[in-house]
Amino acid sequence: ETSLAHNPESASTWELLARAHLRLGQYRQVVEAARRGLAIDPQESDLVSLLAMAHVELGETEQARAAAANAVRLDPESETAHLAYGHAALAAGDAKTAAAAFREVLRLDPGFDPARDLLVTALKRRNPLYRILSNLRGRFLGGWRMVLLLPAVPPLVAVFVLIAVLHWAAWVAEAVTVLRLARAKATRLLFEGVEARVALASCALLAAGVGVLALGIALGQDALGTAGAAVMALVTPVQEAAHTGSARGRRVLYGWTGLLVVAIVASVALGSTGVALLAVYAGIGTIWVAAGVRRFSPAPERPPGR
Template identity: 70%
Template sequence: MVNPSEVILRAGTLLRMERLADAERELRGLLAVQPEHVTAHAMLALALVWQGRPVKAVSESQEAIRLAPDHPYPHYVAGVVYHRIGHTDLAIGAIEASLALNPADARTWKLLANVRLQRDRYHEAADAARRGLALDPENSDLVSLLAKIHISLGEGEPARAAAAHAVRLDPESATAHLTLGQAELAFGAPRRAAESFRETLRLDPGFDPARELLVTALKLRNPLYRVLTKSRGHLGGWGMLGLLPLLPPLIAVFVLIALLHWAAWVAESVTMLRLTLGRATRLLFAGVEARTALVCCLLVVAGAGVLALGIGLGRDTVGTAGVAVMTLVTAVQEAAHTGSARGRAILYGWTGLLGVTIAGSVALGSTSAALLSAYAGLGTIWVAAGVRRLLRGRQAATVQPLR
């Protein structure tokens, strides 16, 4: 005998755990027995849209509304589904229908604030977030959302204050730490931003957006990079690279920036390895971060050893190859801190190609190939930036509305 209440409770837990296929199976089992169970249809819509099946998700949410048009939850779920697939107008319509039936639901006000923020209607988004907070003032996610709105409006102090308040409300929230980092990054504190992004990754190692933001924060700690970033905006993006043949001194600036980034990545690796091995902090960092730090430290040691061997043997190719091995730290760290799985695969492939080239330069006795590999390793900061931008653009282009 199926107990609907138990199935709904179990499915809700599975959704929160992101075990979406298991939640779908539970809900379909209930619907096989009670095909007009409103909550099961609505929750199934959530499980489907989060699995990337928008057409069926819309169908289930509309079925829930058909069965219970005077109940706010199906309208709320429809708003979530439409927001997820980028139909903001339909999302707002569904949300407003839900609020008309129950204006005292903080999560619905939060959803409305998110949709309005997506449409760049910042003041309306802030109003919706405040309406939600009036109902649930201890909601850390709502406070984080209000902080993001302040960031979008360019309001530095309110953004920092709201983000810090969100962290105080829920110190274990990865979202709260991410938002605090975004606020610090947006208003000129990249060092504090990096600390927040590290904490985000400690709490949720799979939080990919934090990886790329950490890269940005670490780069912006470099004063030359900050100047270059501002200049690049005035000179038409990456077109500044086209000026290198006309302005040779810029080459030295780019090399210096790359070297400073390499030094920062080495320092990051040493710090992470020390925290991983420390008795009091060894449980805070594990997995990819620890392995990446170990690999990078080993690359520095191995590269220095090969460099010393080359000097001792009087072989320029071997010594240059040692330098090139050390520059692989930049390539490994840039790959590891790329949010997109496809981007990581591309950059790890690039790193492997550099490693093969370095080994080949030694085998063939080609100092020039080893030197070019060293330059390419250091220059991975720009290769990685290009890969991230390309993949981000393609991802945005694939978001198409349903017909």
């Protein structure tokens, strides 16, 4: 800002100011700075890319896509332009175009890890079921403070159960989608070992749970059948732990998962349907445990992308 006070006709300084506002989350100021710079140099692709990114964050999808397309037209070899184009396409729900854009970013700059993460996100969102369930999970977050409302409004338990089941279904879709992509020849290199192993473990828990549930029904043993449902519910704590950015938070959630496993084994050994049912509720209800853990053990801040 001091530099611009001395020389307001410097497009590169307006670009630097726009980047600073973008890092601070001041998206309207990004738009203003980018437009001031473009008034000086309309052919500056990076300024147009920053404008597109700001429109994405402001929810102005059509403006974002138009600006991003213009940035790519101005400089087809700019990874920043393709990154903005991918962000805009992803915000518009066009996962196929977004994936192509992020692949282009990685072609231009193979070491740019955020583009790899965004490509994985775009590939996942090409699965319609994953997309629907992921959107529902994002809409019904179920923050940990909601638990405090239960004593005042007991009927909310039905809402809690619905939210928990939606999250569980979304995590199942996540596991199946990741496992499919991790095994496909064209995309297997995009997935780290941990991510693929967690997906495999989640799918194995689902299959084992179905098997135990079926066995319990066949033998007429309620405790065994309910334990099968509890095993399936373990998908939520495993996925919540794996998707927690804080190492301490992951340890806490994996410890919680271990306690649930002990409870399930105990329910089978004791023939206790009540203990198994509590394990089911605790398993799918891990979304609130995880929300509290993340609140008190936040993930370390990642450096911003381009």
